[in-house]
Amino acid sequence: MKNWKLLSLFIISSLILSCDEDFNPYGNFVEKYAFTCILKSDENYQTATLFRSYRPDGFDPYSYITDPSVLGADIRIWYNDSVFVFKDSSVARQDTSRYKTPFNFYYNDKFQVENRKIIELEVLLPNGKRLRSSSFTPSKINFEDKSDVIIPAGTKNFIQIFWSTFDGGTFFLPMLTIRYKQNINGEIIDKTKDVPIRYVTQGGGSVPVYPSANASLTVVYNLNAIATALQEISDGDPQKQNYSIHENLSFYLIAYDLPTTRYISSTGGRIDDLTVAVDVADYTNIEGGFGLFGSYSKRNYSRLRFLQDFINSFGYNFIIEN
Amino acid sequence: MFNFFKIKLIPSAVLFFSLLLIIFNGCDKEVSRTPVEPPPPQGFIFINSTPNGFTIFQNDRNTGRITPDSISYIEAGNYDITLKKKYFKDTSIIVTLSENEKLNLNVDLISNPSMYGNLFLQTQPEGAEIIFNDSSINKITPQTLQNLFPGEYQIKFRLYNHRDTEITAIVQSSQTNNYVEALRDTSEWVDYKTFNSGIQSNSLSAIIIDNMNNKWIGTLNAGLIKFDEQVFTNYNTSNSSIPANKVNCIKIDNQNRIWVGTDFGIGIFNGVSWTVYNRNNSGLTSEIINSIKFDNSGVAWIGTAANLVRFDGASWTVYNEPAGKDWIIDLLIEDVNKIWLGSKSDGIRIFENEAFDSLLQSEYGYPSNTITSIAADNFTNIWFCFMPDTAGRGGVSKWDGSTFANFLFGTPQNSINNMFIDSQNNKWLASSEGFVLFDQQNNTTLFNTSNSLISANNVSASARDQLGNVWITTAAGGLNKYKPPQ
Numbered sequence: 001m002k003n004w005k006l007l008s009l010f011i012i013s014s015l016i017l018s019c020d021e022d023f024n025p026y027g028n029f030v031e032k033y034a035f036t037c038i039l040k041s042d043e044n045y046q047t048a049t050l051f052r053s054y055r056p057d058g059f060d061p062y063s064y065i066t067d068p069s070v071l072g073a074d075i076r077i078w079y080n081d082s083v084f085v086f087k088d089s090s091v092a093r094q095d096t097s098r099y100k101t102p103f104n105f106y107y108n109d110k111f112q113v114e115n116r117k118i119i120e121l122e123v124l125l126p127n128g129k130r131l132r133s134s135s136f137t138p139s140k141i142n143f144e145d146k147s148d149v150i151i152p153a154g155t156k157n158f159i160q161i162f163w164s165t166f167d168g169g170t171f172f173l174p175m176l177t178i179r180y181k182q183n184i185n186g187e188i189i190d191k192t193k194d195v196p197i198r199y200v201t202q203g204g205g206s207v208p209v210y211p212s213a214n215a216s217l218t219v220v221y222n223l224n225a226i227a228t229a230l231q232e233i234s235d236g237d238p239q240k241q242n243y244s245i246h247e248n249l250s251f252y253l254i255a256y257d258l259p260t261t262r263y264i265s266s267t268g269g270r271i272d273d274l275t276v277a278v279d280v281a282d283y284t285n286i287e288g289g290f291g292l293f294g295s296y297s298k299r300n301y302s303r304l305r306f307l308q309d310f311i312n313s314f315g316y317n318f319i320i321e322n
Numbered sequence: 323m324f325n326f327f328k329i330k331l332i333p334s335a336v337l338f339f340s341l342l343l344i345i346f347n348g349c350d351k352e353v354s355r356t357p358v359e360p361p362p363p364q365g366f367i368f369i370n371s372t373p374n375g376f377t378i379f380q381n382d383r384n385t386g387r388i389t390p391d392s393i394s395y396i397e398a399g400n401y402d403i404t405l406k407k408k409y410f411k412d413t414s415i416i417v418t419l420s421e422n423e424k425l426n427l428n429v430d431l432i433s434n435p436s437m438y439g440n441l442f443l444q445t446q447p448e449g450a451e452i453i454f455n456d457s458s459i460n461k462i463t464p465q466t467l468q469n470l471f472p473g474e475y476q477i478k479f480r481l482y483n484h485r486d487t488e489i490t491a492i493v494q495s496s497q498t499n500n501y502v503e504a505l506r507d508t509s510e511w512v513d514y515k516t517f518n519s520g521i522q523s524n525s526l527s528a529i530i531i532d533n534m535n536n537k538w539i540g541t542l543n544a545g546l547i548k549f550d551e552q553v554f555t556n557y558n559t560s561n562s563s564i565p566a567n568k569v570n571c572i573k574i575d576n577q578n579r580i581w582v583g584t585d586f587g588i589g590i591f592n593g594v595s596w597t598v599y600n601r602n603n604s605g606l607t608s609e610i611i612n613s614i615k616f617d618n619s620g621v622a623w624i625g626t627a628a629n630l631v632r633f634d635g636a637s638w639t640v641y642n643e644p645a646g647k648d649w650i651i652d653l654l655i656e657d658v659n660k661i662w663l664g665s666k667s668d669g670i671r672i673f674e675n676e677a678f679d680s681l682l683q684s685e686y687g688y689p690s691n692t693i694t695s696i697a698a699d700n701f702t703n704i705w706f707c708f709m710p711d712t713a714g715r716g717g718v719s720k721w722d723g724s725t726f727a728n729f730l731f732g733t734p735q736n737s738i739n740n741m742f743i744d745s746q747n748n749k750w751l752a753s754s755e756g757f758v759l760f761d762q763q764n765n766t767t768l769f770n771t772s773n774s775l776i777s778a779n780n781v782s783a784s785a786r787d788q789l790g791n792v793w794i795t796t797a798a799g800g801l802n803k804y805k806p807p808q
Contacts, residue, residue: 124394128364130362
């Protein structure tokens with residue numbers, strides 16, 4: 001009987017104690033790396049960022065204030081039988097509320113993206129880990145003849161620009177800008193005004209809606225939106241003659257490569273080469289880490305211009321250009 | 323019996339099932355874990371080469387690394403390491419790297435005979451000395467230079483009475499590269515252009531030679547050039563006080579000072595500094611200076627776009643032509659009381675005893691009304707050069723004191739821009755259709771780009787040095803030295 005009691009006590013203790021284990025909700029921390037680089041076609045200064053993942057002491061990620069950027073990496077891209085090496089650099093951080101040290105980044109100033117080229121990336125981290133990726137640069141954008149060229153476009157209450165490209169599924173980001181000069185106490189200042197595709201009423205006010213990157217091969221700008229943008233140039237200033245609007249508008253179209261397009265579609269956001277959310281798990285094309293390696297090409301549509309009467313109707317001067 | 327089994331079997335069964343429970347279920351938890359990543363490979367190849375500077379390819383892929391450098395953090399395995407450099411043969415080595423091995427790879431390219439190449443050097447004519455990277459190697463053409471390390475070499479060919487010719491020769495591994503150069507004969511003609519000498523301009527307007535045998539050359543766009551046959555020294559508006567970069571005429575006074583006529587006044591250079599005369603600080607009423615001559619007293623007589631000016635070093639006297647026919651291109655002082663004036667479109671004028679007179683073309687029949695140059699020979703004849711205008715054609719005319727004798731060269735459009743008469747009474751004519759030697763027996767020899775090595779046909783001026791060489795300026799072809807047969 002005594003043995004039975006001792007045996008029972010051993011079994012119960014085993015059942016209770018054998019599974020007694022500290023449970024850590026974090027699991028084992030494994031350092032990961034996030035690399036971001038979107039190569040540009042409109043300049044030869046390319047930038048990249050490289051960060052490591054981190055684990056704050058508590059549950060608030062913002063309590064971690066050590067700059068997670070990784071220095072000393074060997075970043076190379078292979079393009080057109082040439083190798084381009086990125087150098088590291090830093091700039092003063094504008095927002096020092098979290099990180100006090102300068103913002104670190106990598107750059108190469110001798111490289112410019114051309115259409116339809118394969119670019120390969122290899123990042124060798126100081127600890128020997130490698131990140132790899134590749135990108136196929138976007139095809140050339142061709143603006144189609146059926147695109148509008150004058151504003152206003154006849155009796156239409158909108159203007160529309162069409163384009164085509166060899167690639168399928170590419171995202172495009174249109175940007176329309178009015179260029180003007182403002183006379184401020186005799187000094188002529190060059191300025192620009194971005195034009196939204198439309199305005200929507202929200203909270204009793206009018207809110208501009210700018211185009212976001214999407215797969216459409218056309219963009220439509222509401223004529224009222226263009227007129228409102230023109231009015232906003234001199235909002236509150238009765239001296240309309242101090243404003244001179246350039247005949248030609250600036251219309252740029254950015255075509256993203258497939259990885260960047262996928263990134264944008266996964267996040268639904270606009271993109272900036274240094275503000276990509278590198279830790280998103282939704283999409284990455286970096287083998288061995290996270291982030292994005294992509295490219296874009298930018299093309300200007302130079303045929304779009306205002307009619308003089310339209311500009312004069314706002315009280316503005318008109319700068320004729322060839 | 324039943325109780326026995328009850329007592330004996332129940333604890334055993336409980337023990338058996340409890341152990342099973344502990345083994346199979348006791349610690350069974352569903353916990354997801356990130357797979358553990360293997361550590362990076364620690365393989366390492368350090369690649370050095372002799373010489374260094376070779377691009378490292380790893381498995382046919384450019385690493386962008388130049389020897390000496392390393393490929394690090396690589397896995398065990400075979401690697402095809404290729405070293406490449408311009409002009410060199412590729413060198414490939416298969417390297418087997420063990421796990422985490424640190425390997426040093428030293429590649430001696432110098433000891434490989436197939437790395438070297440040859441140069442075959444030939445000139446026309448043969449026999450030129452070969453200067454190899456600024457050093458004489460005591461060899462003449464034709465010559466094959468063997469076992470040279472790949473790269474670019476500066477080769478100069480030097481042959482008497484021929485221009486030194488320099489080339490960049492390329493040596494490639496296991497190849498013989500041929501270079502055949504035609505050397506320019508300088509036994510009669512030497513040309514000096516911006517691409518083959520230090521001359522600062524090919525657009526030249528005037529030339530005069532001082533008693534030190536320096537050549538003073540006026541340009542149309544680069545000011546004044548001094549050439550001592552070694553160095554071209556340039557005086558322009560950026561580095562001196564010369565009034566303008568377009569020089570119309572040059573003259574040397576009895577103090578060996580250089581007088582330069584420009585469209586912005588006169589500049590006088592004493593070898594160190596410049597004195598400039600213009601409307602602001604002199605009696606000049608026109609700053610366009612076309613001709614400067616000195617009389618026996620050293621007084622300067624200046625032909626301008628507006629008048630004739632006398633400058634004795636202190637005071638200025640301006641002589642305006644009453645009839646307004648006053649655009650003087652050149653002048654000649656026959657004596658202190660008689661000065662011949664060549665005008666633009668108004669023919670030949672004479673300033674005698676402080677009065678102007680004309681020798682009209684309609685009366686004397688000389689070729690045109692635009693006189694470009696006036697010179698006197700040893701027989702007191704006065705020679706005039708003409709450019710074509712509405713009144714006539716280009717040519718040369720000799721005034722013997724009573725009549726003009728005309729001499730025509732080339733086409734009617736040929737402009738005789740300048741005449742130089744040497745001590746043997748040879749007339750050297752700078753014309754737009756070439757350079758003409760017109761000797762005292764009235765024999766004519768034309769030098770142009772078709773029959774000689776003169777650099778251009780549009781000749782602007784000439785002068786003869788103390789050695790008998792004739793120096794010729796051209797409007798677009800630089801400077802020429804002509805060595806007449808002795």
